[in-house]
């Protein structure tokens with residue numbers, strides 16, 4: 348079609364015209380690649396804090412040691428300037444470096460294996476022509492024996508990685524297929540949201556297995572179950588209670604009426620999903636809503652207290668002998684309110700919230716101790732903050748407060764102990780660990 352449209356111009360302009368048109372096509376290929384790089388969130392891993400984009404140097408902690416991301420700018424010495432298109436494809440889809448060595452699976456090639464040839468071409472055009480070269484090598488990874496033996500990864504790849512490109516299911520609508528492609532492939536959402544096995548492999552790389560996207564704890568944060576289909580007998584959980592528009596709002600701005608983004612997901616929203624088109628976000632949301640969710644396998648400790656009972660107790664300040672509820676009134680009520688629902692898009696609701704109710708309370712405790720800051724996104728540039736309370740609450744008080752929140756308003760999380768809080772406190776930066784600093788009486 349395009350050919351016929353351009354034909355008169357081609358005849359009219361001769362050789363010069365052809366070159367200009369070729370350049371324009373090249374330009375749009377680079378732009379398409381830039382967009383796909385957003386969808387793949389390459390910048391998040393391949394950029395050090397304060398470092399130049401894509402110059403590598405980010406330290407990624409793994410059970411095997413510290414893996415350092417490499418320079419993927421087109422510099423021929425320090426970066427990937429000498430990679431051919433096929434070597435680039437092999438790095439992305441098979442985890443093979445140009446010299447034939449295996450890459451560590453910290454690079455999400457088990458997901459990128461799904462990428463189509465067209466998308467690889469566009470990404471290659473972008474990384475060769477649209478990215479500023481940086482002539483600085485990233486530091487080496489610090490991985491201990493035997494994991495520093497890269498050949499060993501071949502066995503892991505043979506067992507767990509799957510080199511098939513994405514195929515839509517028969518009868519799958521175009522929108523669902525697009526959503527599945529983005530979520531499973533470039534978005535590599537499963538690398539955080541799918542449970543891992545003993546050898547750190549994702550238990551499923553796509554929805555052919557029920558474990559896909561059922562949630563995982565990573566570095567102290569709970570990455571929730573993302574399967575949003577159907578509702579179970581107690582009315583549904585997490586994304587089951589979100590509409591497709593709620594999911595789109597969360598991915599575009601980091602917030603919606605149910606939740607606000609914290610932890611590792613903050614960078615995903617800031618660097619990747621907030622830059623995607625509405626159409627692609629709707630496709631991803633539709634796909635997540637299409638995944639059926641099993642009702643079993645999750646603890647059902649829904650508390651006896653109804654939302655109305657908790658709200659009444661807090662509104663009447665009837666908290667005698669209930670230290671957790673008193674701590675909530677003193678510290679949290681001003682923003683999250685007696686009904687626990689906060690204010691839409693501003694203060695997230697704590698009712699039926701995944702982070703609050705997760706089996707592993709680490710994320711909740713982390714937010715209370717260290718606070719959280721919403722990312723600034725193109726749609727919502729202002730960054731809202733949740734203050735940190737680690738400096739004013741002891742481990743015991745934090746445990747009482749967290750236990751209260753997990754059982755209030757019909758929530759279904761379990762008890763939190765002071766020992767669990769002490770563990771999370773140890774993971775904070777050193778200057779944030781002390782509960783009562785010297786200047787507080």
Ligand code: HEC
Nearest residue numbers: 387388389392414415416417419438444450451453454455
């Ligand atoms: C979750 C983190 C992560 C993401 C996301 C990621 N990478 Fe990587 N990538 C790595 C790490 C870590 C390495 C180095 C692994 C090693 O040294 O074995 C790497 C290595 C590479 C290499 C090999 C370069 C070399 O010669 O060392 C290429 C090419 C590459 N990545 C491209 C990409 C592209 C393109 C994207 C986005 C589509 C991307 N990566 C997204 C972590 C990531």
Ligand code: HEC
Nearest residue numbers: 534536539568569570571585606608609610611612701702
């Ligand atoms: C680097 C790890 C990581 C990656 C990659 C990642 N997520 Fe997340 N995600 C998290 C964590 C951690 C949370 C919990 C955040 C919180 O509780 O505030 C989360 C929360 C979410 C939520 C909110 C769920 C709820 O019930 O509150 C949605 C929706 C979501 N992610 C979608 C995605 C999608 C779609 C992708 C792929 C494009 C993705 N995530 C990739 C770590 C990740």
Ligand code: HEC
Nearest residue numbers: 606607608609678679682695702714719720721731732733
């Ligand atoms: C000054 C207002 C303010 C106060 C006081 C406050 N919060 Fe928050 N809270 C926020 C904002 C804003 C966010 C969203 C920030 C983000 O998630 O990045 C938030 C987020 C949260 C989240 C994460 C929700 C999610 O979906 O990821 C939890 C849990 C939470 N607050 C609990 C508490 C508790 C418990 C207290 C009392 C110790 C408290 N907050 C006090 C403003 C406040």
